[in-house]
Amino acid sequence: MKNFKTLAVVFTAATLSVFTSCEKESPENAEDQSSQEISKDVLNKITALHFNPNGVEKITLNDIDGTQKTAYKIEDDILFTEDQLMNMQLHGGIQNKQYRTNNIVTATNVIRVVGYTGNNQYGLSSTAQTGLRYAVDNYNNENLSIRFELSFGTNWGARDILVYVDNSINPDPNRSAGIAGFPSNGYPFTRVRINNGANLTQTNQQLEHLLAHEIGHCVGFRHTDWDTRKTCGENSNEGVSNDGLVFIPGTAGPGGDANSIMNACYPANTDGEWSNLDRVALNFLY
Numbered sequence: 001m002k003n004f005k006t007l008a009v010v011f012t013a014a015t016l017s018v019f020t021s022c023e024k025e026s027p028e029n030a031e032d033q034s035s036q037e038i039s040k041d042v043l044n045k046i047t048a049l050h051f052n053p054n055g056v057e058k059i060t061l062n063d064i065d066g067t068q069k070t071a072y073k074i075e076d077d078i079l080f081t082e083d084q085l086m087n088m089q090l091h092g093g094i095q096n097k098q099y100r101t102n103n104i105v106t107a108t109n110v111i112r113v114v115g116y117t118g119n120n121q122y123g124l125s126s127t128a129q130t131g132l133r134y135a136v137d138n139y140n141n142e143n144l145s146i147r148f149e150l151s152f153g154t155n156w157g158a159r160d161i162l163v164y165v166d167n168s169i170n171p172d173p174n175r176s177a178g179i180a181g182f183p184s185n186g187y188p189f190t191r192v193r194i195n196n197g198a199n200l201t202q203t204n205q206q207l208e209h210l211l212a213h214e215i216g217h218c219v220g221f222r223h224t225d226w227d228t229r230k231t232c233g234e235n236s237n238e239g240v241s242n243d244g245l246v247f248i249p250g251t252a253g254p255g256g257d258a259n260s261i262m263n264a265c266y267p268a269n270t271d272g273e274w275s276n277l278d279r280v281a282l283n284f285l286y
Contacts, residue, residue, distance in 0.1 A: 038072070045086055046074060063191075064122050064164055078217065079181040079189075087184070104220035104285060105146055107186030112149045113215070114156040116164035124152075124165060125199050131207025131272070132163055138212055138274060144286040146219065159187055161218055163211065166193035173197050178210050180217040189218040208272030213261050220285070224260040231258070232265035 038058050046053045057073040072080050105111065115124050115132045124132065129152060136150045156162045170177035176198040181189035192214040198207060225231050257263070259275035274282070 042072065042082065042085065046072075064116065064162065064166075073179070079179055079191075084181070084184045103183045105183050105186060105188050108159070109146050110149060111146055111188055111219070112151070112157065112160040114160050114162050115150070115152040116154065116156075116162060117152045118154045121167065122164040124163065127202070127204055128165075128194065128199050128207050128211075130204045131202070132211050134204065134208035134272060135212035135215060138208070138272075139215065139282075142274075142279060142282050144282060146286045148215075159190065161188055161190055161192060161215065163192040163194075163214075165196060165199045167196045169193055170195045170197065173201065176202050176206065176210065178214045180214040182217060183220050192218065205272035206266075206268070206270060209261055209266050209270045212272065212274075213266070216262050221262050221281070223264045224262045225256050225264055231263040231267075 038056055043053045043056065046056060058070060059073055060068060060070055063069070069081065072082070072085060074080060113132070113136055115129050117123050117129070133150065136148045139146075139148050166179075169179050173196060175195070177195040178193065178198060180192045183189060192211065194207075194210065194214075198210055202210065257275055257277045260278050261272075261274060262278065262281075
């Protein structure tokens, strides 16, 4: 654990320039990244959940365990299987602040995180392993109702969050990328993938930010700047209307939280720590 750090933050990361984008979190090994035809039922469900239906990709994924499945990539960095998507429901309303999904972790209060260290293309670098330690420590230091147990190796369980390298999400070595998904059935999403741009070129603190962001998605957090994506240098809306996104009381107003780890993109000089409002959000939810 770093004893010189003071701030704290929560969300996704993906591209390195003036900003490091937190949003190219891609699904499992995307063998076929060409956009396949997406059914009207799926697009209608995405719209009904108030995600952005534009740019949705249907991707065939090769998981690290050798299995293959189809998933939908939404808003650049969120991954859903069709079952997860079609079974997701809306609850409650939305206000302008930090946000979570309707699905959070309720079935367990101990979440095992495994950093994959196999001597192959999936293995985390020593720097990425350090960043993952920092990220998990930041969660546990908040004394939440959920606790993370971190280990490194090549064995993982069905409910564990496995963190590994999947260069298919973005093979550009100059672009850092990560991807994850949201909880289902009360359990966290079980995969966090980063590309080699992140694995080999990012600093401890950049990886701490990226991995804390992705784990944030796994336990139910959405992007803080969903309505503008201004941290990515954009002026776009991820498609959320007046319901489906759950406001976390006590967090930022319409101006957002420029330091939130759960912003869509992060600056290259991030310290990887929670913002004060990230802490509020974490402690309110868990």
